[in-house]
Amino acid sequence: SSGSGDTGASGGDGSYTIGVANFTLGGPYFSGMDKAIAAQAKKKGKIEIISTDANGDAAKLASNVEDLLSKNVDAVIISGGPLESAPAALNAIKSAGKPVVLVDRKFQTGEYTSWIGPDNEAIGRQNGEFLAQRLTDGGKVAIIKGGPADNSIGLARTNGVKSVLQGKPGITLVEAPDFGNWGSDGGLTVMESLLATNSDLKAVFCENDAMCLGAQRAIADAGKDKQIIIAGVDGQAEALKAIQDGTNYVVTGLNDADVIGAMGLDRAVEILGGAQVEKDTVVPSPMITKDNAAQYADPDGGF
Amino acid sequence: MTGQLTEPALTPTEPRRLPRLVLAGRDVTVATAFVALIALLVVVAALTAETFLTPTNLTNLLKQMVTTGLLSFGMLVVILTGGIDLSVGSIVAFSGIVTAGLVSGLPIPLAMAVGVLSGIAFGVVNGTLIARFELAPFVVTLAALTTIRGLAFVYSEVPIAPEDPGFFTLGSATAGPIPVTTLIMLAVFLVGGIFLTRTPAGRSIVAIGGNAETVRLAGINVRRHIVLAYTISGACAGLAGVVLASRVGIAQPSVGVAFELDAIAACVIGGASLAGGRGSVRATFGGVLVLVLINNLLNLYGVQSFWQQVLKGLIIIAVILVQRTNRVRS
Amino acid sequence: MTGQLTEPALTPTEPRRLPRLVLAGRDVTVATAFVALIALLVVVAALTAETFLTPTNLTNLLKQMVTTGLLSFGMLVVILTGGIDLSVGSIVAFSGIVTAGLVSGLPIPLAMAVGVLSGIAFGVVNGTLIARFELAPFVVTLAALTTIRGLAFVYSEVPIAPEDPGFFTLGSATAGPIPVTTLIMLAVFLVGGIFLTRTPAGRSIVAIGGNAETVRLAGINVRRHIVLAYTISGACAGLAGVVLASRVGIAQPSVGVAFELDAIAACVIGGASLAGGRGSVRATFGGVLVLVLINNLLNLYGVQSFWQQVLKGLIIIAVILVQRTNRVRS
Amino acid sequence: MTLELRGVRKDYGGVEVLHGVDLEGRPGEVLAVVGANGAGKSTLIKILSGAEPMTAGEMRMDGEPVELHSPHDAHARGIRTVYQELSIVPGLSVTENLLMGGFPRRRGLIDWTAAHARARELLEGIGFGAIDPRTPAGRLSVARQQMVEIAKALVTMPRILVLDEPSAVLAGGDLESLFELIRRLRERGVLVVYVSHRLAEVMELATRIVVVKDGWVIATTEPSRTSEGELIDLMAGRRLEQIYPGRRARPGATRLSVRGLTRAGEFEDVSFDVRAGEIVGLFGLVGSGRSELARCVFGAEPSSSGQVSVDGGDVRFRTPAEAIAAGLALVTEDRKRTGLVGGMSVLDNIALTTMRGMRRGPLIDAARRREKVTAMIERLSIQPAHCASMRVVNLSGGNQQKAVLAKWLLTEPRVLILDEPTRGVDMATRVAIYHMIDDLARDGLAVLLISSDLTEVMGATDRILVMNQGRLTGELRSDQAGENEILAHAIGQAA
């Protein structure tokens, strides 16, 4: 797979205008992605970025893409967030004959040129395996979901965890009935409810780090930080720090917006340069534990 | 004659009421000011953002006003009765996902009709709870917002993207340069305008917002008209949901969060009173234009996303301030 | 004989509406019914969900009512004037993120004070626009919702987690079994109750919602009291933001979306009229309890999230239906 | 305290409604202001009380020029006003309504015990002791609410007390208490400005009478130097020959028949008939249950038992729509709350009852509607004549009343129930209304006229029903009944 090296454009004078269509910027991961794309463009030089935000409205995303096309951008990068698909946007890009690179979110339907993102189910499995190792005596593991399966990213992560832990002797899974809404405050309240019904939890997995951070507080407030370990996904700065500090936050799977964003821009430029590129690129998501956390903690990172 | 007259009795023919026309003309003044405001926005936009007048952008504008427009008309009808409908965003999601879900089994027009009907059904329930059981509209529709959103997810937790390309037709067809969906919205405003000003039911709805008891005593079935108002709002929301799903090409149960806020804002920017009884279809359409123009302009200027939000709020305040000054000066 | 004779002085035969006492007792009845409703909820909960009465769950209940509680009191004050404050959720986000951001440079209590002050400042702006410029509360605070949310993101796009463990103290400290934050909320309700029933300013706020013109004619500065109401709401939201950030230990600019809806629901479940002038502190607290109990119970029963939403809406409708029946039967 | 107004002018949106009014009042005077509906009395009073600024002119107190920018200014100078439209806060207790401007406090907090005591003392001190200060003001009868309004103006002793039609909703003992109060205020040197359409009380109370017409003061006089008849002629600008049309009843078949109608707690077992061509008065003291009865007959409220029928048949109307379909019309007593949609135009208001009938296809036939409404405006001479597109709240009180009447006459009813139709209506308009009712009755309309005005009930009807505490206690022929006899029935002490 292509790396995030400084290969530069291989065709023309290498100056392009690239439109970025964000579904939402209302989350650190997504705004981090947007910034990473812009930063990489700046690094490359000669690349102009036009960034738009649909504020969580799928119709607006379509309008924004049409808008970008009317400004005659050379390529479009879509950061689809929780969006499952955007046929109208993809169709418009296709009929304009422009390439489109998807970052993070791979749409279920529609034609795109290239996708760069994580394998969420793999991250889940990775977490599951780590937890299985730690819970040699078995125990109850709680799962906190961010939102409905209308966002299949979370679903994939949970499925990954489940696929490993289900059937492991002595391990039972408890799924919180309520969603944590991808935020720390949601993670906190959901965890509190879980603790009321399941005082014997041994571990908790959240579909992202933000919810884990909230859950960690709830566990600390309940005085159970010696009893319950925490596993998350994303590699949010605060999570990395908690892992590095040797708290009960023991593992996360890196889903680095910086890396994906930069690779996404590179990929768009490569395509514009006429290079043959891989259609789908899975960005490896290393498992981060106390042992390697220091290496990923990036004080300047956007996320 | 024992009374002592201090002044001779005057013939009561003093022509003192001539300038009444000015009073009667008050509405005209406000309307003019409002049109001027929108015109100003457009001119400023055209002069400062070079891409504003490009055909693509204008088409964009026309497309972008559809959802807010449809919801705003329904909202206006409800607001006129002195109520409010917070559930429209959830209805948009429900009707969209149901339509997309049915496309695989039913002919597309029928599936779409079912989507609109679902909106109508929710409207009838809202209206009945409000009119028959005399519950506060805000809470009833707030509860409906929650319940209907839940139902949309119960129907399908995952988004539905129909394969049949016919599903996209409604959302992408154009008549000349104008999107069909925009024409549908304009038709709703046109027919709606006639309904509110020229039919007994429409006038009754307006009057109910002014003084429901008087209307009841005039032999008009107040409850039925309130139910009608929420039904219209539900129908508009259902239609908006279908149109939106067709335009985006995929129906998501999570769509439409906070849509009600833009619809309400459009009505109020158009001078509607949330206490009921005051509001105009034309001015509401103006309100929709203002909102869409604001969004579009901020995008064209490349204002950064969060600053867009900051500015959007400030501009709304500025617009209603200007409006008010005009009304007071009259 | 052309004039009207005044009837000879009659002993003011008290009209035959003797059962007035029943009418006057109306409030008592409703209050009793409401307490009974909450008691019923609690008993049902205790009998059907074995974990309900565990100390952990009860502490959870106490903790989870804090944010809604604080916002509801502020909302009640605004609703009493006949207004509404949609901006509270955004203020929660702003004050939280600002506090967390300042902790690195300022002593923690000072940083928290700045957070609350930011809420107060927004409240003053809202109130001034509404009272001084006579703009509709719904739109002003809707615009504020957008603007303040934008400002929170402008302040920091990413969540801020202060290092200093002192930042968590407020949110995690307990006095005996009771969380300090709960005590703070209770204090707000207590002082707030006294404010609304026993001080001239509080009474003026209630009276303004009943008939602002009369209050103005009584020589009371209506505008100043409206500003005061929004300031109180802003202060409560600011405080809620600080408390929430301290409790979660991390402040996010995206927190608090739709918080205003729960606060409004609590007031209305408590019998407050959105037209103003009617509403009680105790009943609003009851409304908060009902909402928190509903959430808690649905979680304890393990009801799946979407069905939770569906049921929550239906339960709210049921509660206000019961309430209304009681009021009508009086 | 002497009060002087010089050349006061006022215009609303370019329309001048006061054209240079001069007025003078001295301490201990009762200055009565009389005039037809729309003459400008209320406007004058709003200026006096600081609620509206004057467009031009000058106001002096004790020779000093003063400018009132707000009601607060007026309060500070000792001017208190009781407005024509009630303005209590219904949800608050009587005590709060009274003491809103300043509560007794203890340690910074309101001392409610002391406040209630003070309110009680105040009410008793002015002869309104029958009102319980703890009741929410909105639950009092309209008359009692009006008394609270008056008491409110007396919380601190004013130097000038302005009363805009205070007696319009008062009757019997309540009215007597008010007169007694005004006499005592006079003795204490208060200048009372008193607006009323009831000339008898003006003659009784006033020390001076100012006649306003079309925004001008056309006469200033004293009770001893004038007569009611002369005042009426002055106000109307012409001689009013006959107040009540001479009626000679030739009633036809029974139109409205009420049998054993009961609404628990309100009225019981009420039976009566009104025949075609007949005008029946329904007299009673305030709170005797007449309005409630009318609302039940009209289907606006459910009754517990009994029958109502129009032209035969045993029915009970469940909704006003049913009653209207059967030919009933009800002009309610409270036009602001139940008669008008304030924010809408006069046209919309008058057409409200007949919209459905005036359709062409699904749409309202606008031309026909305007034509019918304009004709009705003309017929009732609603002023100003071109008011169709005006907002109805901008009409003067009496003209609003006429607009309500117009709305109902458009339905061409067979039975017309009028609940206090002349409350706040000037004499010329009253005469017009009486004659109109008479004409309608001659054409076969059955009329039930509810009134607390004894003279009116005796003069304008053929037959009088008297109600006391929810029961019909007497039935008399108008041309034979004496005042005392009617009143005896009304207080339940008839032989």
Ligand SMILES: Nc1ncnc2c1ncn2[C@@H]1O[C@H](COP(=O)(O)OP(=O)(O)OP(=O)(O)O)[C@@H](O)[C@H]1O
């Ligand atoms: N706010 C307003 N806007 C426009 N015209 C008004 C307004 N208020 C009053 N008027 C007009 O001023 C004139 C005088 O009204 P005013 O209420 O002073 O009469 P009034 O003498 O008190 O009559 P009534 O006996 O019916 O109460 C009327 O023609 C009325 O239509």
Ligand SMILES: Nc1ncnc2c1ncn2[C@@H]1O[C@H](COP(=O)(O)OP(=O)(O)OP(=O)(O)O)[C@@H](O)[C@H]1O
């Ligand atoms: N429950 C109530 N709360 C408040 N006001 C009421 C209530 N019931 C009646 N009233 C008011 O009290 C007044 C008395 O009405 P009712 O029909 O009993 O007597 P009435 O003989 O018609 O007296 P009036 O001369 O005042 O119309 C009415 O004006 C009505 O609006």
Ligand SMILES: [Mg+2]
């Ligand atoms: Mg008047």
Ligand SMILES: [Mg+2]
């Ligand atoms: Mg009455």
